[in-house]
Amino acid sequence: MAAIASDNHGLRLIMRYVVLTLIAIIFIFPLVFMVMSSLKPDLQLLRDTSSIRAFLPVGDVSFDNYTAAFNRAPVATFIFNSVLVTGVTVLLSLLFCSLAAFSFVFMNWKGRDVLLSIVLATLIVPFETIAIPLLLLVSKLPWIGFEGFEIGWLNTYRVQVIPWIADGLTIFLFVQFFKDLPSDLIEASRVEGASWWQIYRRVVMPLAGPVIATAAILKFLVMYNQYLWPLIVVQQETYRPVMVGLGYYFQLNPAWGEIMAYLTVITVPVLAFYLVLQRAFIASIASTGVKG
Incomplete structure (x- = not known):
């Protein structure tokens, strides 16, 4: 037998x-x-x-x-622009969305559930419905940089990064993951006198490897494949990403x-990013012994 x-x-x-x-x-x-x-x-x-x-x-x-x-076409410039914009956006998105999710899950404050519902409701809003209002907004926003004070964000890197830092999907992924963490960890840390920032940085985020890898991959694919928004706000070849550059070959x-x-x-940067995140994802799972 x-x-x-x-x-x-x-x-x-x-x-x-x-x-x-x-x-x-x-x-x-x-x-x-x-x-x-x-x-x-x-x-x-x-x-x-x-x-x-x-x-x-x-x-x-x-x-x-x-x-x-x-x-x-200046292929190297397009790839550099896409990698730069995508990398910066992913890093900032992981930071701010994880902080937002941390406050939604672990901190009690008035209007928390209502605001979370509003954030999640943004998932059903198509980008095309806000593209023109967002364009009008960024074309009038002020900016203080190395070159001094200026009006308007068009034809810059920041106009391709800042509007995409926070999004409902990434916040939702972190919220769902944080809810599954044992509450005893947070309570024990608070009893020992740890601040919220210390709990976020030393307790919660070291355990969040799987959701970080997942959110990073999804955000990377969205940003690297951006076409409509860069096509609207970037007219200078110096700042164009790879998807807009593809149009050069259809003329x-x-x-x-x-x-x-x-x-x-x-496609090479996409595969490289995926392989790096895949290793990090597997390593984080192997090193995490906490179950919700």
């Missing part, structure tokens, strides 16, 4: 790995197609899409599309090989 049970367990394990491998292959197919297509001329690229050759490095393969893509006749090369290059 033990041998039969062991065989069944081994068979189930093999089937599980087979299914997971097939799912991984399905998800990786678009990436393989994108990379292989970026190495081929347009005519061959379009001809190969009807066969398995689309996923193979066959035919006239070269890096000419990458050279042409970098010559057509006149689309250059599909260059488009695939451009997409391949701008």
Whole structure:
């Protein structure tokens, strides 16, 4: 009986790995197609899409599309802008949204539940409904920087960062995670005389690795794929992100090989960020022994 049970367990394990491998292959197919297509001329690229050759490095393969893509548009500038805007926004969002969630969960103050409901209600408001009012607002806001006092935030990094620092989804994720933490931790810390800031920094946030990684990945994808808002508020090439830069390759006749090369290059930061966060996510789970 033990041998039969062991065989069944081994068979189930093999089937599980087979299914997971097939799912991984399905998800990786678009990436393989994108990379292989970026190495081929347009005519061959379009001809190969009807066969398995689309996923193979066959035919006239070269890096000419990458050279042409970098010559057509300032790709490095677009990637730098997107990485800078996305990285700063993610860091500030994690800080301010986690602080807001901490106050909603652990601190008692008048109107807390009402304000939390309002924050969560913003999740159902489409951005398109507030885009024009927000544009009118940021075009008139003052700013004091290294260059002195100025009016208007258009054609700057701050107009791409500040409106996106706080959002209802990130606050909701932190609120749900904080609610599952044992209340004894907070009560014991308060009894020992710890301030709210010390509890946040030394007790709560060290345990919040999984939600930090989750919120960071979701925020990164939203910010890195921004198109409509940068298209509205940024007219100077110096501040444009990668999604707006994609339009350079659709002028006149689309250059599909260059488009695939451009997409391949701008995907690298996304994959790098995901791999880093994945390791942090696994490490945080392994080091956290607290259960709600």
